[in-house]
Amino acid sequence: MQNFNSYTKQKWNSLYPADINPISSEQLDRLKAFNDQIDVTDVQQVYLPLVYLLNLTVNSQRQAEITRAEFLQEQPPHIPFIVGISGSVAVGKSTTARLLQYLCETLLPNRKTQSLTTDGFLYPNQVLKQRGLLASKGFPASYDMPALIEFLKQVKSGAQQVQAPVYSHQSYDIIPDQHVTINNPDILILEGINTLQLPADQNVFISDFTDFSIYIDADTSLIKQWYLNRFQQLRKTAFTDPNNYFNQYAKYDLETALMMAVKTWKTINLPNLERYILPTRPRANLIIHKGEQHRIDRLYLRQY
Ligand SMILES: Nc1ncnc2c1ncn2[C@@H]1O[C@H](COP(=O)(O)OP(=O)(O)OP(=O)(O)O)[C@@H](O)[C@H]1O
Numbered sequence: 028m029q030n031f032n033s034y035t036k037q038k039w040n041s042l043y044p045a046d047i048n049p050i051s052s053e054q055l056d057r058l059k060a061f062n063d064q065i066d067v068t069d070v071q072q073v074y075l076p077l078v079y080l081l082n083l084t085v086n087s088q089r090q091a092e093i094t095r096a097e098f099l100q101e102q103p104p105h106i107p108f109i110v111g112i113s114g115s116v117a118v119g120k121s122t123t124a125r126l127l128q129y130l131c132e133t134l135l136p137n138r139k140t141q142s143l144t145t146d147g148f149l150y151p152n153q154v155l156k157q158r159g160l161l162a163s164k165g166f167p168a169s170y171d172m173p174a175l176i177e178f179l180k181q182v183k184s185g186a187q188q189v190q191a192p193v194y195s196h197q198s199y200d201i202i203p204d205q206h207v208t209i210n211n212p213d214i215l216i217l218e219g220i221n222t223l224q225l226p227a228d229q230n231v232f233i234s235d236f237t238d239f240s241i242y243i244d245a246d247t248s249l250i251k252q253w254y255l256n257r258f259q260q261l262r263k264t265a266f267t268d269p270n271n272y273f274n275q276y277a278k279y280d281l282e283t284a285l286m287m288a289v290k291t292w293k294t295i296n297l298p299n300l301e302r303y304i305l306p307t308r309p310r311a312n313l314i315i316h317k318g319e320q321h322r323i324d325r326l327y328l329r330q331y
């Protein structure tokens with residue numbers, strides 16, 4: 028890939044200064060309790076150096092804000108540093124966001140970290156239905172991008188409390204009258220398929236608001252497999268709840284349910300990846316490429 032430097036995990040790990048305290052074994056144990064699927068080698072070789080790089084970048088961003096405030100003869104504002112995480116549906120964005128939040132909280136205890144998914148900015152199903160977009164959930168037109176931009180403007184203005192709407196995978200819809208509040212953290216991890224996109228009719232990219240953007244990448248055939256694996260897990264757990272939007276999938280036999288999941292992949296999530304998500308990859312600061320079992324095999328850091 029042009030203008031990206033490529034690193035093996037070993038090379039990336041060698042960039043982590045040897046005199047930095049590695050994560051303690053108790054902290055690693057807590058991590059395993061929090062998510063036993065994540066490969067510990069990936070945490071040590073990829074995510075620890077990444078958190079170190081993020082911390083350096085937050086420091087230099089703070090310094091730039093102080094310099095600017097000195098020039099303007101103002102008090103430096105406290106502006107959250109936003110880390111964007113993008114990639115296909117089911118590539119592992121929310122898992123990565125949770126891991127990064129855990130590591131930032133553990134390794135950078137003096138920095139307050141919050142995270143948010145852009146799913147909350149999807150239009151409610153009723154609006155999607157009216158606009159004929161229910162079968163295009165996740166496509167750019169299915170998001171209230173002006174509201175997402177307004178939200179990001181408020182976060183970046185240093186507002187003390189900014190509210191975002193909440194999406195439920197249980198009801199497959201926006202939860203009416205429910206909000207999460209972002210309280211001017213030091214670091215905000217923003218995860219979503221659209222975090223690198225240019226909204227239609229807008230002159231700003233979502234990534235204009237992020238200070239460091241990550242694209243999680245993998246071969247499409249693997250992502251499809253992960254989508255179907257997750258579907259099978261959910262079919263045995265969350266879908267069995269009669270209030271779950273996908274409860275019908277728990278009732279059908281596995282073969283029929285899987286055929287429907289493959290159809291959703293082929294008609295919605297794959298076209299979304301090919302048309303709207305993959306083309307945003309070159310805009311990321313860092314591409315994390317995963318292979319079988321979600322193991323990271325390459326990192327690509329953008330040069331300019
Ligand atoms: N590092 C990992 N190791 C093992 N399994 C993982 C890892 N990352 C993700 N997974 C699994 O892959 C599946 C998809 O992950 P996840 O739900 O995080 O994807 P996503 O990109 O956030 O999807 P969506 O866009 O639908 O919200 C899940 O079943 C998750 O448990």
Ligand SMILES: CC(C)(CO)[C@@H](O)C(=O)NCCC(=O)O
Nearest residue numbers: 116146164165166220291295296
């Ligand atoms: C909510 C999104 C768009 C993104 O997280 C995705 O998980 C989704 O629901 N896609 C629509 C098709 C499907 O049901 O998989």
